[in-house]
Structures are given as C-alpha cells and as structure tokens.
Amino acid sequence: MRIEIIKLLKKEGKLSDETINELKEININDFHHIVKEIGAKPTEHIKASEISKDLNTKWAGRNLYVFNEVSSTNTVAKFLAKNGAExxxxxxxEKQTDARGRSGKAWEAPLGGIWLSIIVKPNVDYSKLPMITIATGVAVAxxxxxxxxxxxxIKWPNDIMLNGKKVCGILTEAVTQYNHIESVIIGVGIDxxxxINEFPEELQEGTTTIAEELGRTExxxxxxxxxxxxxxxxxxxxxxxxxxxILKEWRKRSYSIGKIVEVREPFSKFYDAYVVGIGKxxxxxxxxIDGTLEKVISGECIIKN
Incomplete structure (x- = not known):
C-alpha cells in the first residue's frame, strides 16, 4: 500500500524525489489529507457532483473521492480507512493500472468502466464477511x-452475469488491527x-458490458x-x-444454483459438485458425487458445460 500511495502522490506532483528519499523517516499516513485533496479535484468522466445530485442516501457516498487514475481503488480506500475515513x-x-480480483487475479480496468471502493464499518466478525459480498452482489444486480x-x-461468490457473461466483479477486504475488523473495503468493478475489444483476447468471449446489453451507452x-x-x-x-x-433476493438472481461446478477451495483438491443452494x-x-453435502465458504466454483 505504501508504494502505491507514494506513486500516486508523485504522479500528482505532491512529492519530489528528494522528499521520497526522506520518506523512510516520514509516516506516509501524514499525507492522507493530500490524497483527499487529489480526490477532490475535477475529473472528466466520473464526476462527484453528478453522483451527489439527487443521491438518496443518508451515509453511502456522502464522502466521495474521484481520481483520474490509481493503481487500485481498494488500495486508496484502505489507506483512507486507516486514517479516519467515515x-x-x-x-x-476513471482508470486503474493494477487492479486485482479474488486470488490476486489481474483485472482489466480501462476508461469507460465503473471502478469504486466503499468503506464500511459494520462491527462484525470474520464469519459475516461472505454475507457482505452476497449483499453487495444484490445491490449491483x-x-x-x-x-x-x-x-x-449473481455467480457465487462475487460475479454479476448478464446472458452468461461477466459484467461485474466484487472484492471484499477487511482492514484489521489486533484481530479486530476496523473496517471493510468493498471493491466493485462494472464494465x-x-x-470489449480493449480487453485481452482471452477475456473477450466471457465478458459483456452494460452498453452492449442495453444497445446504448449508460x-x-x-x-x-x-x-x-x-x-x-x-x-x-x-x-x-x-x-x-438478503438471501431471498440473492436466490432469485442466482446464476450458480442448479449447475454442475468444479469447486476450487484454497489448500484443497478440486472436485465436481452440484450446487444445491446457499446457507444462511x-x-x-x-x-x-458421492452424495454428501459440503459448505463452500471460500474459493471458486467454475461452471462446467
């Protein structure tokens, strides 16, 4: 995180090479107010004023920071969360240069997409983190x-699908201290x-966009x-x-239930299974295959043809 924030500050002309050389003795957190200043500057495509206009929320999005380009919005959000963001x-x-999805997978994030991270402070334990991702998927849908x-x-655990193609991914990360969750960063990327031709060839077949599905830009x-x-x-x-x-809304939109999948859990062998449902x-x-039921808490479920 430290390196990414330094790169952002340098790119915006807020740090000189001389200052960077001295940063070993300087707490990078002291620059959080400058990061906020950068995020308050006018941008060309994503505009805080347009989002805030008629926004019907009490707390979600009441503090908005919009950047022209960052390595990852989750990284910037984690930095701000550690420094008192509400x-x-x-x-x-508008663009991300080093976006990452689940398991560290690269995520293409060019101009024209929606790349955002929201900081929440839900006061929950780790067992509730999967439900936060589930709820976010419903909100995107x-x-x-x-x-x-x-x-x-919604394809478990974190993809939104349109006509069998991915249009959005979600990445939930906890900011912790002393085994306590201080805040949760929810990254959302919507194509x-x-x-589509801007994506690598291997991603084009399984990806769609809001514009393509609507037949017009949104x-x-x-x-x-x-x-x-x-x-x-x-x-x-x-x-x-x-x-x-929440689960009722998720089930109505489930892309996974009723399908044969290859389950890929961390530190476990892959296996095929039939998706029965989702737990509370x-x-x-x-x-x-042997008829036993299994709970998949983390990992991936690859849909099999």
Whole structure:
C-alpha cells in the first residue's frame, strides 16, 4: 500500500524525489489529507457532483473521492480507512493500472468502466464477511435492473452475469488491527461503457458490458448513484441481521444454483459438485458425487458445460 500511495502522490506532483528519499523517516499516513485533496479535484468522466445530485442516501457516498487514475481503488480506500475515513466513504477512479480480483487475479480496468471502493464499518466478525459480498452482489444486480436490464444474475461468490457473461466483479477486504475488523473495503468493478475489444483476447468471449446489453451507452454517474442507493438499502438489512431477506433476493438472481461446478477451495483438491443452494451465512451448499453435502465458504466454483 505504501508504494502505491507514494506513486500516486508523485504522479500528482505532491512529492519530489528528494522528499521520497526522506520518506523512510516520514509516516506516509501524514499525507492522507493530500490524497483527499487529489480526490477532490475535477475529473472528466466520473464526476462527484453528478453522483451527489439527487443521491438518496443518508451515509453511502456522502464522502466521495474521484481520481483520474490509481493503481487500485481498494488500495486508496484502505489507506483512507486507516486514517479516519467515515463509514460510507467512496473512492472512485476513471482508470486503474493494477487492479486485482479474488486470488490476486489481474483485472482489466480501462476508461469507460465503473471502478469504486466503499468503506464500511459494520462491527462484525470474520464469519459475516461472505454475507457482505452476497449483499453487495444484490445491490449491483438491482442497480443494473434500474438501468433497464432485467436479467442480471449473481455467480457465487462475487460475479454479476448478464446472458452468461461477466459484467461485474466484487472484492471484499477487511482492514484489521489486533484481530479486530476496523473496517471493510468493498471493491466493485462494472464494465459499463467499455469497448470489449480493449480487453485481452482471452477475456473477450466471457465478458459483456452494460452498453452492449442495453444497445446504448449508460450514464456512469447515474449507475453509480443507483448502486449507492441500493447498497445502503441492503446494508440496512445486514445491520438489522435480516440475512434471510438478503438471501431471498440473492436466490432469485442466482446464476450458480442448479449447475454442475468444479469447486476450487484454497489448500484443497478440486472436485465436481452440484450446487444445491446457499446457507444462511453465505456459504454455497454443494452435493458431491458421492452424495454428501459440503459448505463452500471460500474459493471458486467454475461452471462446467
């Protein structure tokens, strides 16, 4: 994180080479106010003023920082979270140069997409983190539905699908101290108005965009506002521990239930299974070939043809 923040400050002309050489003796956290200043500068495509206009939330997105380009919005959000950023603070960037998804996979994040991270302070333990990802997926799907696409589906644990192709990914990370979760960073990347041909060839076949599905471009600022409003609504259910209501919305849009998948859990052998459903804590329930039921808490489930 330290290196990425230094690169951002240098790129924006806020640090000289001489100052960088002295940073070993300087606490990088002292520069958090400068990072906020950079995020408050006018940008060309993603505009805080357009997002905030008519935004119907009490806390989600009430503090917005928009950058022209960062390595990763999650990195900047973690930095701000460690330096007192309020619940609901949102970090956006028009481009990301080093975006990462689950398991450290590279994530293409060019101009035309929605790349944001939201800081939440839910006061929960680690067992509830999967449910945060589940709830965020529902919020993204509902935002897409408000944009006029009614077939958004959620592929466990963190992808939003349209007509069998990925349009969004979610990455949830905890900021901890002394085994206590201080805040949670939720990264959301939506392929809004990107030209698919800009993606590497190996990604093009399985990827779609909001513009491609609508047959026209969509206002990125409006779509961000939709997401923030839906996120706050679903977060209220989470806070009130109405998990079954969240899961009901997820199940209605499930891309995974009823499919044969290859389960890839960390530090475990891969195995094929049939997706039965989702448990109350957000784990996927699968039936293995021998008929036993298994809870998949983390990892990937690759849909098999």
């Amino acid at each position: 619940n609901g603070t949102v970090v956006l960037s 509902k935002a897409i539905e408000r944009a006029g696409i009614q077939n958004a589906e 809004a108005n990107i030209n 206002d990125e600022n409006l779509l961000i506002r939709y997401f923030l409003e839906e996120f706050e609504k679903i977060s209220t259910l989470f806070t009130e521990e109405k998990f079954e209501e 804590e957000g784990a996927l329930i699968v039936e293995k």
